[in-house]
Amino acid sequence: MAEERAVGTPVLRRLNTAAVLRAVRGCAPEPVRLAELVRLTGLTRPTVGQAVDDLVGAGWLQQHDPAATSPQGGRPAVRVSLRGRAAPVLGLDVGPHTVSTGIDDLAAHRLAAVRLPVGDTGAGRLLGVVDEAVGRALAEAALGADEIAAVVVATPGIVDPASGRILLAPSVPGWTAVNLSEHLRGRFGCPVRVENDANLAALAVAGERSGAGTLLAVQWGERLGAGVVIDGRLHRGTGAAGEIGFIRPPGEFPDTGDGRGPLERAVGAEAITERARRAARDRPGSALRSGRLDAPAVFTAAAGGDEAAVEVVDAVAAAFAHAIAPAVLVLAPDAVVIGGGVARAGSVLLTAITRHLEGLTLTPPAVEFSGLAEDTVLTGALRLALDEVWGRLPV
Amino acid sequence: MAEERAVGTPVLRRLNTAAVLRAVRGCAPEPVRLAELVRLTGLTRPTVGQAVDDLVGAGWLQQHDPAATSPQGGRPAVRVSLRGRAAPVLGLDVGPHTVSTGIDDLAAHRLAAVRLPVGDTGAGRLLGVVDEAVGRALAEAALGADEIAAVVVATPGIVDPASGRILLAPSVPGWTAVNLSEHLRGRFGCPVRVENDANLAALAVAGERSGAGTLLAVQWGERLGAGVVIDGRLHRGTGAAGEIGFIRPPGEFPDTGDGRGPLERAVGAEAITERARRAARDRPGSALRSGRLDAPAVFTAAAGGDEAAVEVVDAVAAAFAHAIAPAVLVLAPDAVVIGGGVARAGSVLLTAITRHLEGLTLTPPAVEFSGLAEDTVLTGALRLALDEVWGRLPV
DNA sequence: GGGGGTTTGTTAAAGTCCTTGAAATACCGG
DNA sequence: CCGGTATTTCAAGGACTTTAACAAACCCCC
Structure with a gap:
């Protein structure tokens, strides 16, 4: 049955101490005055004092010298902060x-x-x-x-x-x-x-955004993966949630033998280059024929209006949008955030994906690039x- | 900031009373002995007694006559149960x-x-x-x-x-x-x-199953809808989560003008009938040519081995599997449960869907029919x- | 330099709640 | 009618928070 924990008075202490610790965390990295903690937690002064003493004793908090900063006239406040170590x-x-x-x-x-x-x-x-x-x-x-x-x-x-x-x-x-x-x-x-x-x-992407809501965060480079974060918590499903690389987009993309999924073979960074190579073959004037041909180059050319590049980007965006549309319909995420190597593509890809998704879903999510770097x-x-x-x- | 609730001693009482109430609920509809509640909640006898008094006073619980059932020799236990009204x-x-x-x-x-x-x-x-x-x-x-x-x-x-x-x-x-x-x-x-x-x-379907896990519950009749339940809680997303009827399956399915989505036009009950009608046209011996032609008839014929019907069912299953595969990959649900009119189809459809999903996903979910009736x-x-x-x- | 004002820290008493343990209650079987 | 058993009742004790009054430390200003 529902084996509930016994609740005695000591539990109160635990609850309150935890509340104080969370309040201190909320102010990190700034040290907090105890009076401020009283305001934040709604507890009374002696209770907060007790909790802080316990937390300092257990090594979770460290006390600061009252020497620093005395904002208003009055007795110098005891200030505490998280003891990170x-x-x-x-x-x-x-x-x-x-x-x-x-x-x-x-x-x-x-x-x-x-x-x-x-x-x-x-x-x-x-x-x-x-x-x-x-x-x-x-x-x-x-x-x-x-x-x-x-x-x-x-x-x-x-x-x-x-x-x-x-x-x-x-x-x-x-x-x-x-x-x-x-x-x-x-x-x-x-x-x-x-x-x-x-x-x-x-x-990580969810951490950059507001806490609530549903997020589909795609990592898009040579390979494709995604994660689902719902109200700040990772959704794992049976364990393999987010494996968008194995979505099968319309069209045939031969197995490369290296374990890549169909969508990876269709719109992964390497596939983008390959699409560009083929597109350039028929367009003598295309910017894609000069210089190094990789995914960033394709996006740059598309941004510059190169016809072949625009076609490639649109095809890639269409394939991607069609692939994730069913998941977007089922999840109804607030946003689809794209990170990884392709995220440095610029807005050409974004707008194309947005456009295609609008026709494929009922409540199209915001499509964005992640601002996060390599780590x-x-x-x-x-x-x-x-x-x-x-x-x-x-x- | 995190405006924590003040925690005084009265909160303890609230907590314990709630625990007692939940424990009583867990035993519903059977009345519970107070001693049993002591065991279930881990609280002590006086505490439980206090909580029960409060709950009876507030109208949440009702006391039973000690007259009934006295299992072992001993003082008759006070028994309480939920006062449903x-x-x-x-x-x-x-x-x-x-x-x-x-x-x-x-x-x-x-x-x-x-x-x-x-x-x-x-x-x-x-x-x-x-x-x-x-x-x-x-x-x-x-x-x-x-x-x-x-x-x-x-x-x-x-x-x-x-x-x-x-x-x-x-x-x-x-x-x-x-x-x-x-x-x-x-x-x-x-x-x-x-x-x-x-x-x-x-x-409702999630309620029939164990509490935890991820569930994609499909309602499949003339129209198609679905709901996502994660650990017993409904996932709403931005509000339109689960609208699988608007997934666009491969192939063209002309707009019928009644607001149906592409997948509904492809594999809805009506579409199944239409597919069967076309299949029967080329098969003089098919069982689909005799009797009333509707979705159940198609499934019955397929179960009987009718070639045309099997083909239709397989095509429907394939379209459905392809449509939801991306969502299954992203969500990684424990099970896909199918309810609605089509759920009375029998196992022909189930096995076909399972087979197709196995090739399209990494960790294929269990595919089942809902045992629930019309309500x-x-x-x-x-x-x-x-x-x-x-x-x-x-x- | 001293007093008012202000903010914060300290301390003791009171109240609420849970727990412990012993005694009382009520029913059974013999 | 008497032990046995399971439950309830009662009173004392302990833990925690709150309240409220008091003390400390700093500023400003006269």
């Missing part, structure tokens, strides 16, 4: 070419950031690079592995929610055989969560780790 | 042909059920039928309109979550002009919520209304 979290983005890791403190301050290239692909080698990146980051933050409060790892492929095992990762050969979460759990004494990279990127996935991993820590407020 | 809820399913209404008590006991046909279509007339159905149901349950604690109305079309206005309802001409929620709010003193009918059906939508409306009441436990 109380529960630092580690994020890890394991990609086929690069391993990025970062350490954030409780207040989301970056304590360390390390990025290492992966020379030759190979799962065993990758694990070594992961270890080295983690070691360097810990050294940079001057922390021991046992001090880390939560670890979140981003990896391509599908992750089993329960075990953290990687079930499918076409882009890293042999990667599914490695039990990454097991490996890291041995090194850290805290929960280690492995999550799909596109999902974490979605979380989107890492940001999302750290964000999820922080959420995890804040979720189990161990006051 | 404390907060009855009213559900309303407004369809183009029928208006159904029902009243449930707190324990989800049906107190009244009224179903009225709508003679001629027309928004004004429909409103009159709604009023009559509500009036009859109230009379049947011997309740006044002011005693109802929550009202949920199911309507076709897209509903604005904020105002409750109907934004788009192709199947009922003029229906968007009627402010249904305003009309009912004038009659009831409680919250009135208007919700898309397919969404409510989804909620699925009404059940969902009542369920949501009850959730609403239980959500704002006004202890």
Whole structure:
């Protein structure tokens, strides 16, 4: 049955202490006056005082000198702020070419950031690079592995929610055989969560926007992935949610044998280049025939009005819009945010996608580019780790 | 900022009383011994006693005679149960042909059920039928309109979550002009919520299954709609979530001018009949040429091995699978449950859809028929209304 | 330099609630 | 009529928050 927890008076203390801690977090990174906390939490002065004493004692908060800033005449206020090092979290983005890791403190301050290239692909080698990146980051933050409060790892492929095992990762050969979460759990004494990279990127994108609402965040580069964030929380479904790369768009796109999905073969960065190459063949005057031909070049040419490039962009936008339209109809997201390499395409692609989606959906979502840079996935991993820590407020 | 509620000792009482009430609900409709509640809630005897006294005083619980059932030797236990009439809820399913209404008590006991046909279509007339159905149901349950604690109305079309206005309802001409929620709010003193009918059906289907997980519940008849339920909660998105009828499947399906979406024109019950008619034309021996030709007949013929019928069913299944595959990839639901008229098709359709989905998705969901009967939508409306009441436990 | 004003911190008493443990109650079977 | 059993009732004790009054520290201004 619904085994409810017994509720005695001590629970009140827990609740109030947690409320105070959250209030302090809401003001981070600024130190807060206790009187301000009274106003924020609605609790009374003695209660807040008690809670703050407890939190300082447990290492969650640090007291500041009353010396600084005395705004109005009156007794100098005690000011407290988050003691970030109380529960630092580690994020890890394991990609086929690069391993990025970062350490954030409780207040989301970056304590360390390390990025290492992966020379030759190979799962065993990758694990070594992961270890080295983690070691360097810990050294940079001057922390021991046992001090880390939560670890979140981003990896391509599908992750089993329960075990953290990687079930499918076409882009890293042999990667599914490695039990990454097991490996890291041995090194850290805290929960280690492995999550799909596109999902974490979605979380990062959602963090940039307002909390509520539904978001479909697409990562669009050579490969395509997406994450669904509903009211600030990641939607995982049975585990493989957001795998838009395997949507089958109209038309035939032969299997490339490298594990890519149909949509990736149709509108991935490489496919865009290939489309442009074919389009340029029939257009002697096209800008696509001169200079280096890659996806950015196609978008630049389209922005300049080059007919062949515009056609390519429109075809790509149409294929993408048709592919995601059913999902947009079912989810009715507030926005579709596009990140990854293609996000640097400029507005040509955006407007085309918007136009096509308008004809295919009932309440067309806003279509936007993500403003986040290369470390989107890492940001999302750290964000999820922080959420995890804040979720189990161990006051 | 995060305006936290002040937490004093009285809050404890609220919490515990609510826990007791939930525990009683968990045992409904059976009366519960107080000692049992102590075990269920983990609270102590005096606390439970206090809470029960409060709840009986407020009318939420009713005490039973100790006369009945004395299982073991010992002092007869005080037994309490939900006083259903404390907060009855009213559900309303407004369809183009029928208006159904029902009243449930707190324990989800049906107190009244009224179903009225709508003679001629027309928004004004429909409103009159709604009023009559509500009036009859109230009379049947011997309740006044002011005693109802929550009202949920199911309507076709897209509903604005904020105002409750109907934004788009192709199947009922003029229906968007009627402010249904305003009309009912004038009659009831409680919250009135208007919700898309397919969404409510989804909620009902989810209620039949275990609580957690992601569910895509499709209503498949002349028209197609769906609802998304995630961990027991309805996903609305911007308001139009689940409108799968407007997915555009491959192939051309001319606009019929009655507001139907492309997928409805491709695989709706009527489209199935039309497909069968065309298939039968070329097959002199087909079972489809004899007898009445409608969707059930097609499925029956396919189950019997009729070649033309099998082809039709397979084509329909393929179109449906292709249409929802992108949504399945993005959502990764545990199950796709199909209700509505087509759900009585038998397993021919199911297996065909399952087969096609397996090739189109990474983690194919279970595809099932809903076991619920005609009043699925009404059940969902009542369920949501009850959730609403239980959500704002006004202890 | 001293007093008023202001803001904040401190402390003790009171109130509310939950818990503990012992005693009382009510029914059964023999 | 008497133990046995399960439940209820009652009173004392402990934990927490609140209220309210008081003390501290700083500013400004005369």
